[in-house]
Amino acid sequence: MDLSVVILIEVLYAIASLALISAGLAVVFGMMKVINLAHGEFMVLGGYATITAVGLGVNIFIAMLIIAPIVVGLFGLVVERLVFRHLYGRMIDTMLASWGLSLMMIGGFKMIFGNTTTGVAGPIPGFSVGNYQVNGYNLFVIVVSVLLLVAMVAVLRGTRFGLVARGTMQRSDMAAAMGHSPDRVYMTTFALGSALAGLAGGVMAPLVGLVPTAGAAFIAKAFITVIAGGPVLVAGLASAAGTFGLVNQVFSFLVSPVVGDVALLVAAVVLLRLIPRGITSRFFRGRI
């Protein structure tokens, strides 16, 4: 009984962390058709922002929930103006440019933060479920992730910005005719997507040792989750993260974490072969 609770928490955590690391990419890809391969490095930047802020004496929750998203959001804004703005509609080119950006960022991290492992200790103590100890931080990640998905639905559905953004993504010419500058909407969306990546990076920082190349571990998983999720943003994110998180954890627990990762990848291949346009091209159509 205790064990099944522990496993349930681990599975939920896996799902939540997948959704969290994929959210920023999903916004940028799902809404703008920009494949941001520097997403992993955006996360790492968020991690470094968190660690640096904590080092300067900032409360860790403020550092990862507020400072990291702001820093990375601003960074995303600059990058969008300098690079991506010129490449809208050229999907493969955005992918290549962002790849270049990711290499540059790794190089930059190495020069600034050094090529070594850094990290911060988790701020939440472990707790016990019967005879088992559980990492308390896992619960925190689950909570953050759920709140994030709820917030995304609320913004897209309930705010004017959400409406305009969705409109612009579907018919930018019509939105422009109604007086909404697509340029500005794209810019804001990209900055928001970046901020989400920063948030994810900040929240993941206490769990993993941060190295300049840590982004590579996130990008493949995030990319696969977003593509497999398909065209519907939040539902796609949740359903793909749910599927892969479950597969990953079950195999991790039964065999080993590596087999868990391989199982996730195999599941992705099979899923894409069966539903080439992602889960939400068949289910949850027309939602957000």
Add this chain to the structure above:
Amino acid sequence: MTLNRRRFLATSAAATGALALPTMALGQSGPIRMGSVLDVSGIFSAYGEPMDMAQRLAVAEINADGGLLGREVEIVGFDTQSDMALYTQFAQRLVRQERVDVVQGGILSASREAIRQTLRRAETLYFYNVQYEGGVCDRNVFINGVTPAQQAEVLVPWAMSQSGPRVYILAADYNYGQITARWLQKYVGDNGGETVGVDFFPLDVADFGSTIARIQTVSPDLVIAPLVGGAHLSFFRQWAASGMNERIPLASTTMGVGNEHRVLTPEEGNGIMVAYNYAQELDTPANNAFKEAWAAAYGDTSLIHEIAVSHYMGVKLWAEGVRQAGTTERMPVIEALEDNLSIEGPSGVMTIDPQTHHATLDVHLMRFENQEMALVESLSQRPPVDTQAVCDLIANPDENTQFEIEI
């Protein structure tokens, strides 16, 4: 290099064997060239950077004493960037183009195995100065790192006496971890214990949540973790974050080698049990002098770690071998070293064992306390009995293999 290339062109494929001969004909008057391959950047830089500093310090000291045989020593160093593929490239370059007199370096066992054959083929003496899984039997190689019989044989019973007989092993998934895990299982069994689980992790695994849950399902008394590199450091964080550090004691054969105990917080690190040949906390005149020399050269001494010191010792061992031999030529230097050559340094006395080309050395049992290693017990002059049991280079000088323990 033009000259070499013309010679290559002129002699073509048939003569490749001849080209691999050592290089001493090229003039005895220039500096002695010591090749080095180390991961100064990349995920293993925490190991490699201090090793690089240590070898520069060693060579500077040798040169300040008038060099070797009246010649200056020069380092021809390459940064292998934590990429195993670069090791063979740079090793080839060291022997074929740079024509060095000796190669020092390699950190992971993977890197050693990647270049060992290349160096043997090119008849260039090789020093590997890192603690490892034991068993390498090759007359072209000298190894001064601790092996399982020197380290795990004492660590395991001590750690078990502090906890209990049921042991879970978490090891890095490459030759070091695989073979060390088998040694650990042997020593656990020898001491009346039971290995209740063994898991292997590739070097990039950083999420240990499911593993920590799995470990709890069998509730061992002790976890021994020969984990390696930056990603694996997450295990110790997540272990502490789930409160397990209060429940099940940890021991490790690798933790702290890269000064990881200074990266972890005291809460995360306290109590972890280790056994090494060196720690900064050793209070000996030789170690204090070494730390002063390091401080004079680089300022901050906090980077010094065990394998930096054994790399320093490796350079000094080779230098002493050259002095005794009176030449840098390979065979005379090997023979000089095989004459039970012994030096004293920051990690105590180190003596070459002619039968295995490994070293007899001191081992200290220690425990992490507030980001330092607290000395529990010192065991002096332990021979590499694991490798001695399988390898006899005196009887079989042409041996070229790495023996693995069978269980």
Add this chain to the structure above:
Amino acid sequence: MAMTTGRSAARDTGVVVILGALLVLGLPLVADTNMLTLLVIYGMLALSLGLIWGFGGILCFGQAAFFGLGAYTFAIAGINIGESTLPLVLSVLVPAAVAALLGAFMFYGRLGDVYLAVITLVFSLILFRWLNTTAGPAYVIGNARLGGFNGIPGFPLLNVPGYPRWELWGDPLYYVAAVALLVVFLLVSWLLRSSFGRIAIGIRENEERVSLLGYDIRARKTVLFAIGAGIAGLAGALFAAWAEVVTPSLFSLQQSAEIIIWCIVGGLGTRFGPVLGAAVVTSVKITLGGQAMLDNMLVLGLILVLFVLFLPRGIAPELARLWAWAIGGNRKPVRRRAPRGGVADG
């Protein structure tokens, strides 16, 4: 590089052979052959992706998988057989066969651009991950331990066929690799001139139209994909012979990324572009590797970003225009649109 027939085909072949021979013999005078060997091998690898992406419109994110498969096949077969001739053949056939299966799986599923990219990426990641876990003694093929993270050292190097002890390394290996690249280049040229090649380009330009003309697009794409993988496999075998070790990093995302960068920098839709791109980018990387001032990933990344922004068609087309301008005077330079997969409608 317009596709030509008859006399101009013969002229094209002549030009390639003469220029190629000059380069093969001339380059060792200005650069070190050890590095040139690597450039040649990478050139061949780039050509493999240039063929399927630039001419077939198949964006493979995991071309490194076939490179790695070739290298591992060479090493494993070499250890078991004891010489390198048959392993060299196998290192072409095995990746090609695997690619045929994977290609059939994807193309018969009618996957779009991005999805194809994801599947090839995932495929190479699976191999990468799996090989990293094969350090244990249980993972053996014949006499060859897979070795996990360590990879496989100590396999037989390339030897003269029939003379296993006559190993080729150093300068001879360079000439073998360079001639192999030249031969592959000529074969690719011939393939592109054939009807198969022209239809492949047709598919890239307008899949639907070609399909309506009655051609089986799925089979053709699968075959082209397999040919590209075979070339990548050959490059992998040569790389193994050069590096004297094979490791799972051959399958890494980084390796796949670099191949794509080479094609972009050199110029897609040209035969020479990718080869040139591989040589230029790798030289820059090696040169930067020797200095500590600027991190080399920073510079590589910057190069890629600048190319995408300012020179999206790569170096080769610009060089061709320059060439045409220089010799032709008033001849109008041909502008070709670089093919880059379309926009996903997901």
